[in-house]
Amino acid sequence: METLLEVKDLKTYFYTTKGVVKAVDGVSFSLGKGEVMGLAGESGCGKSTTAYSLIRLVPPPGKIVGGKIIFEGKNILELSDEDFRKKYRWKKISMIFQGAMNALNPVYTIGDQLAEVFMLHEGLTKTEAMSKVYELLEMVGIDPKRARSYPHELSGGMKQRVMIAMALALNPPLVIADEPTTALDVVVQAQIMNLLKKLQREKNVSIILITHDLSLIAEIADKVAIMYAGKVVEYGTAEQIYLNPQHPYTQALLRSIPRLRGEISKLEWIPGTPPDLIAPPPGCRFAPRCKFRMDICTKEEPPTIEVEPGHIVSCWLHAKK
Amino acid sequence: MVKLFEPVPDEQTILYVKNLKTWFPLRRGIMDVIKRIPPRYVHAVDGVSFKIQDGDTFGLAGESGCGKTTTGKTVLRLVDPTSGVIGYHPRKRLLDEWAENGYEPPVIDDYGNIDLAKIPPRHLKPLRKEMQMIFQDPYGSLNPRLTIYKILEEPLVIHKIGSTKEERYDIVAKALEAVKLTPPEEFMNRYPHMLSGGQRQRVVIARALILQPKFIVADEPVSMLDVSIRAEILELMMELKNRMGLTYLFITHDLALARYITNKIAIMYLGKIVELGPTRRVLENPQHPYTKALIAAIPDPDPRNRHILRELPIKGEVPSAINIPPGCRFRPRCVVYDNTPKIQKYCEAIEPPLIEVEKDHYVSCWMHGEPEEIIKLLKK
Ligand SMILES: Nc1ncnc2c1ncn2[C@@H]1O[C@H](COP(=O)(O)OP(=O)(O)OP(=O)(O)O)[C@@H](O)[C@H]1O
Numbered sequence: 001m002e003t004l005l006e007v008k009d010l011k012t013y014f015y016t017t018k019g020v021v022k023a024v025d026g027v028s029f030s031l032g033k034g035e036v037m038g039l040a041g042e043s044g045c046g047k048s049t050t051a052y053s054l055i056r057l058v059p060p061p062g063k064i065v066g067g068k069i070i071f072e073g074k075n076i077l078e079l080s081d082e083d084f085r086k087k088y089r090w091k092k093i094s095m096i097f098q099g100a101m102n103a104l105n106p107v108y109t110i111g112d113q114l115a116e117v118f119m120l121h122e123g124l125t126k127t128e129a130m131s132k133v134y135e136l137l138e139m140v141g142i143d144p145k146r147a148r149s150y151p152h153e154l155s156g157g158m159k160q161r162v163m164i165a166m167a168l169a170l171n172p173p174l175v176i177a178d179e180p181t182t183a184l185d186v187v188v189q190a191q192i193m194n195l196l197k198k199l200q201r202e203k204n205v206s207i208i209l210i211t212h213d214l215s216l217i218a219e220i221a222d223k224v225a226i227m228y229a230g231k232v233v234e235y236g237t238a239e240q241i242y243l244n245p246q247h248p249y250t251q252a253l254l255r256s257i258p259r260l261r262g263e264i265s266k267l268e269w270i271p272g273t274p275p276d277l278i279a280p281p282p283g284c285r286f287a288p289r290c291k292f293r294m295d296i297c298t299k300e301e302p303p304t305i306e307v308e309p310g311h312i313v314s315c316w317l318h319a320k321k
Numbered sequence: 322m323v324k325l326f327e328p329v330p331d332e333q334t335i336l337y338v339k340n341l342k343t344w345f346p347l348r349r350g351i352m353d354v355i356k357r358i359p360p361r362y363v364h365a366v367d368g369v370s371f372k373i374q375d376g377d378t379f380g381l382a383g384e385s386g387c388g389k390t391t392t393g394k395t396v397l398r399l400v401d402p403t404s405g406v407i408g409y410h411p412r413k414r415l416l417d418e419w420a421e422n423g424y425e426p427p428v429i430d431d432y433g434n435i436d437l438a439k440i441p442p443r444h445l446k447p448l449r450k451e452m453q454m455i456f457q458d459p460y461g462s463l464n465p466r467l468t469i470y471k472i473l474e475e476p477l478v479i480h481k482i483g484s485t486k487e488e489r490y491d492i493v494a495k496a497l498e499a500v501k502l503t504p505p506e507e508f509m510n511r512y513p514h515m516l517s518g519g520q521r522q523r524v525v526i527a528r529a530l531i532l533q534p535k536f537i538v539a540d541e542p543v544s545m546l547d548v549s550i551r552a553e554i555l556e557l558m559m560e561l562k563n564r565m566g567l568t569y570l571f572i573t574h575d576l577a578l579a580r581y582i583t584n585k586i587a588i589m590y591l592g593k594i595v596e597l598g599p600t601r602r603v604l605e606n607p608q609h610p611y612t613k614a615l616i617a618a619i620p621d622p623d624p625r626n627r628h629i630l631r632e633l634p635i636k637g638e639v640p641s642a643i644n645i646p647p648g649c650r651f652r653p654r655c656v657v658y659d660n661t662p663k664i665q666k667y668c669e670a671i672e673p674p675l676i677e678v679e680k681d682h683y684v685s686c687w688m689h690g691e692p693e694e695i696i697k698l699l700k701k
């Protein structure tokens with residue numbers, strides 16, 4: 001499979017008055033064309049910051065301070081802001097922002113808001129843009145007549161469909177979806193996931209799905225990256241991560257999920273809380289919460305080990321072997 | 322013989338609700354008044370009946386806006402019911418306190434249950450010592466300007482429990498220990514923002530339990546927390562339940578979670594219960610088309626799912642709780658209705674009651690039982 005995106009040792013820090021928040025601290029992964037990757041982890045582990053880094057919209061006081069983001073063979077961190085904005089953002093890499101369905105402008109119709117994307121980026125006239133808008137709405141399962149609706153006239157699910165339409169408008173090869181269903185009910189969530197799956201297949205678009213919900217990632221992802229405190233601690237195919245998890249964090253996360261089907265086994269939890277990203281603990285950042293903690297874990301950072309082809313784990317348990 | 326659901330109390334019953342309605346009036350504009358447009362209501366809770374036995378963890382599930390929180394608040398009288406009965410089994414302590422204040426509550430059956438719906442507002446205060454609510458949002462439900470100590474002491478002061486400061490200090494310390502915030506001294510002087518989400522939710526639980534209640538409405542107590550720490554809070558709640566002899570009305574939109582901790586469950590749709598029964602039976606053998614759709618929609622951590630599209634046997638969107646569809650309120654979204662001509666006239670005209678489909682398992686759908694026979698029973 002052709003590689004679309006390669007992230008290498010990405011570091012994005014927030015320079016706050018209290019200190020440097022190492023929100024993304026050496027993240028690496030790669031994504032093939034038409035592939036879907038899930039990015040999971042607890043609140044505050046750096047998922048959204050990773051996403052913002054990929055479209056170069058890290059809010060101040062944040063800054064990308066290291067690493068490479070190679071997209072279609074080019075390190076996009078080397079592009080000027082102007083070049084990136086004109087040639088990449090929305091055209092090649094687009095994003096569905098966390099909570100963004102409530103950020104639709106209340107005073108414009110959704111048709112106008114979608115049309116603007118085409119007018120701004122492709123220089124179309126209003127009439128040309130509107131005919132594209134109707135196509136787009138149809139594609140995401142909204143009656144094109146709804147183009148004249150204002151955001152408040154739409155349900156949460158419909159607003160999220162509009163956000164998806166916006167992200168797909170310019171046919172980008174990569175779409176980042178940050179918690180696209182968090183505020184939605186299960187039935188609507190399942191409908192949105194079906195829509196994403198369908199569009200992904202039709203357009204062969206690559207997707208990075210960000211969510212804390214591993215069940216949701218299983219709905220669509222070919223690959224999964226598990227993040228903890230600014231680092232990817234395990235990375236592999238969906239089968240590897242769900243059926244043969246190797247990092248104690250991944251294992252515990254999976255055992256904490258209540259399941260509707262199959263046997264009821266005792267739910268596990270992960271004691272304690274994730275570390276402060278200003279002063280993370282030395283050694284492995286998960287060590288303070290890990291039930292397999294050894295001496296070395298609190299002293300030295302664990303190495304990154306490929307336990308089977310394509311399955312990568314950062315954990316001392318695997319280093320000894 | 323068909324059997325319809327009736328909340329009939331017995332010795333074990335702690336709370337039963339009969340045809341409970343809570344409607345919120347919509348604000349009327351001046352033109353509405355001039356044009357004599359009749360007042361309109363949000364039918365948040367629209368004829369709900371259920372029965373909770375001592376020691377139950379009774380689940381109340383359904384999608385956003387279906388009326389779960391309003392039901393919970395109404396049974397605690399934090400919101401006033403529009404109509405209906407809320408039968409509750411009071412402790413002697415509560416009856417004594419009311420008697421001291423010269424109030425005698427209305428007893429409505431042979432088991433000494435009283436109708437909470439009839440308690441005048443000025444006599445509600447003693448009820449708080451028996452019935453408490455754990456709110457969904459551990460961020461919003463704690464006053465950010467008070468220390469944890471003050472937050473926990475407040476209910477003691479209001480209800481005049483612990484005559485001295487020392488006594489109250491002791492009670493607060495014990496409450497913190499009970500929710501495993503130890504050593505308690507370390508937490509007392511902190512403010513809510515100095516705690517993690519999980520710790521804050523423990524404080525919320527401690528506050529609900531500090532008056533030693535016996536009935537708790539837990540409104541989505543873990544939904545704001547990371548999945549990784551939910552089980553810890555749930556286990557704590559279950560341990561406290563056993564230790565203090567509590568009964569929970571557990572509100573959740575998460576059926577998978579409900580499967581782990583509730584023994585009975587009611588599925589709500591648009592202000593009404595559409596399916597009711599022992600949790601296992603309802604989730605393993607769902608009978609209402611809505612319950613079936615909900616279950617079909619729930620993802621699980623199985624990577625094979627990515628190869629298929631989920632089939633969702635439901636159409637359209639939830640209508641507003643202002644204009645409830647006539648007949649069966651689920652009909653506009655029901656695929657069973659579409660495919661079953663012989664029941665359509667019933668679905669269109671008459672709201673189906675809760676009909677027994679297996680022992681203790683009830684479903685509000687005309688697919689079950691003989692409609693004419695049921696209608697006869699309804700007329701009685
Ligand atoms: N603008 C900012 N200024 C300072 N710190 C920030 C800022 N944005 C994020 N952070 C910090 O960076 C870390 C990562 O945050 P991020 O939003 O990427 O997490 P997340 O994994 O997306 O969490 P969630 O699941 O809650 O959305 C957190 O510790 C957060 O507090």
Ligand SMILES: Nc1ncnc2c1ncn2[C@@H]1O[C@H](COP(=O)(O)OP(=O)(O)OP(=O)(O)O)[C@@H](O)[C@H]1O
Nearest residue numbers: 345363365384385386387388389390391392574642
């Ligand atoms: N104080 C109020 N005034 C007017 N309408 C209200 C009030 N409280 C709730 N409602 C409405 O009543 C209906 C039921 O709301 P409720 O909060 O009980 O639902 P819920 O099932 O708890 O939803 P969620 O899962 O989102 O918490 C909704 O339509 C809501 O907008």
Ligand SMILES: [Mg+2]
Nearest residue numbers: 047048049098
């Ligand atoms: Mg985020």
Ligand SMILES: [Mg+2]
Nearest residue numbers: 389390391540
């Ligand atoms: Mg609620």
